[in-house]
Amino acid sequence: MENYTQTSTDFILLGLFPPSRIGLFLFILIVLIFLMALIGNLSMILLIFLDTHLHTPMYFLLSQLSLIDLNYISTIVPKMASDFLYGNKSISFIGCGIQDFFLALGGAEALLLASMAYDRYIAICFPLHYLIHMSKRVCVLLITGSWLIGSINACAHTVYIFHIPYCRSRAINHFFCDVPAMVTLACMDTWVYEGTVFLSTAIFLVFPFIGIACSYGRVLLAVYRMHSAEGRKKAYVTCSSHLTIVTFYYVPFLYTYLRPRSLRSPTEDKALAVFYTILTPVLNPIIYSLRNKEVMGALK
Template identity: 50%
Template sequence: MENWNMTADFILLGLFNHTGAHRFLFVLVLIIAFTSLVGNALMLLLILLDPRLHRPMYFLLSQLSLMDLMLISTIVPKMAVDYLTGRKSISSAGCGTQIFLFLTLGGGECFLLAAMAYDRYVAVCHPLRYPILMNQKLCLHMTAGSWLLGGVDGLMQAGATLSFPYCHSREVNHFFCEAPSLVHLACANTVIFEFFMYVCCVLMLLIPLSLILASYSLILAAVLNMQSTAARKKAFATCSSHLAVVGLFYGTIMFIYMRPKSYRSGANDKVVSAFYTIFTPVLNPLIYSVRNKDVKGALRKWLRKRKGMRKFLKRL
């Protein structure tokens, strides 16, 4: 049974069927995923090329774009191939890779958003000491810590999930391999692991969320004490985009992982998972670019250079 467990494939039931309405939704998802890829790749390019964006805030934003880019690449291509070819199987190794990457990127983004909240706290509450408190070394340490903590969580949960025997149905009611969906199929006692997985999710979500709430509580207190109306507006504009990203990301993640087991539904979980794995990544670059003058200025500068380069090539 153990040999069969390691060699047999899982079957991903997917998000869509082949009705007309679902074909339309599938095309819509592909368009959104492509837009997300382009938007996050463009954000990375602008931050890399424009010297004005070589600051801690934008370095952290570049890591957020990289995580979103990798998350889309981990989930959507396999989902699209399965839908178009009708071949929905995935190997145990492929399933483990998806679980590891998904949890690494999701967990890393939790801590990265906390680091971005601290950056905004320093920028608003201690603007004169910002270059000292948010130096390059600290920024690199916070980024590396986010990747490391996410990677450790992903490695533990992927290894533990695939260690269970799967001797009955191997049909996963999802469009990608997610640990809770697989654990339900195991023909072994998984109570201890499910409790461990729940504790890990609570820690990975609530610790960063507590840091975010603490940072923004201090920011709010500082903003309310400001005498200048213009300074208040600038502070609110600086933080509102980050709060929007935090609300979207944490709201959907907590809905999936922190609900009681009795309230879970496979169909609802798939829809919510699609929201934070496909739709949320496309909103991040839009939120930060629309509300940020530096990013819009870098985009205009890059477009002018591209236009000038095309004119020069035509003359040649």
Template identity: 50%
Template sequence: MDNASSTADFVLLGLFNHTRAQQLLFALVLIIAFTSVVGNALMLLLIARDRRLHTPMYFLLSQLSLNDVMLVFTTVPKMAADYLTGRKSISRTGCGSQIFFFLTLAGGESFLLAAMSYDRYVAICHPLRYLVFMSWRLCLQVTVGSWILGAADGLLQAAVTLSFPFCRSREINHFFCEAPELMRLACARSSVFEYAMYICCVLMLLVPLSLILISYSLILAAVLHMRSTKACKKALATCSSHLAVVGLFYGATMFVYMRSRSSRSASHDKAVSAFYAIFTPMLNPLIYSLRNSEVRGALRKCVAQGVALAGRIPFLCLCFCVSAK
């Protein structure tokens, strides 16, 4: 039984069934995923092209956009292929790869959001000392540390999860391989690993979330002392939108990873997982970037350059034809 358990494929039951209503929801999910990839790829392009955006704040935003693009590609293509072809099996190696990449990216995003909240705190509360408190060296260290910590968590959980024997049904009621869902199928005692997973979640989620809440609390305290009502309202609107995205990401992640096995529902977990795996990556460029005046200016400049280049194409074609004759 152990040999069969180590070689057989898993079966992903997916997020939706093939009913008419579920087909509409599946199309909506694909639209959200496409919007997320386009929005985050656009952010990467704008930050790379415009020298005015070559600052620590926008560097962190570019890392968040890169993270979100990779997060969508980790789950959505496999889900879409399984839904359209009806072939829902996934190998043990493929399942381990999904766990590793997903936890690496989710863990990295957790620390990146904390770093971005600290960046906003320094920019609002200590604007004259911004380059001292948020130097390029610190920015790079935080970014590399986020990826390393996320990769360590992903590697550890993927290796330990797949080391368990799976002698029950190999059907995973989910649209991608996620460690808590695989533990439902394990036929060995996993209480020690679940406790270790809980400790990892405390470190990877609650510690960054605490830093975010502290940063935004200090920001709100500083904003409330502003004499300008317009500036106060603008800062409050920005902080509230940021906290809404943060609450959606951290709340959904903790709902899946920080509950006991007895209180979990597979149908609820996969619906909640869709929020932080598909929906949140679409909101990040809208909330953190495209509402920013500097980003909108870079976007207008990029569009103007594209229009100017498109206007010169007929002239270049005419010159090429004349030279050919």
């Protein structure tokens, strides 16, 4: 790794792509994925807004998921592409703070995914009481609560990162300003903060993941008891779509942020970050549109 040092408040992002043909191929692939994610999520949000048939709690939650995915990918990929094309790897302190904030909003996405699991649990296990348990008021509370709690968590982490004293070396071995990668540059002992990162990860990822697992455990049991083959098929398709998104989002995130620093590898962290910052945003609209008859019907 090159030894970048500077006296300004800017940071240096060492990036994801190696300066080779393989790096160029990966760059083109990431840009194509970014465009697909941008078009797919914007289309999903617009479709849900315009089509009254999609004005249900599940699709309102899905629109918020698409919005957060757009925040992720739009604050990371354009800067990464600019760095690769123009060789200017510098990013301002404020720019780093913005990337930190939107990445930390992953807490809101985790809560929205758990809310969607609850929605599917009620829809399949208690269909006659669905409108009571998932009323418009409950849906608004779930969405507002997810954004509010996620934003508070994101603000707390961003403010802390702004107040850490950094050493002369400002080279972040990542393709965006990831909190664990920045903490390694601090000129102070950050074990207390690393403990809070572990705690917040447990609260915003582990507990919602347990809730999702319990919800789908009950759902699979209810589906197994169904007499209608068509009903079982529809339930399996809906649940498998959600579980695919959950797996691609939660597993890399949990593995990255729950490991102690001694077991971390910059190369491994960057590879895992691709899943929850780039691949998940493009998979979300693809899975929910191509495997959903209501969305496909709205597109027609």
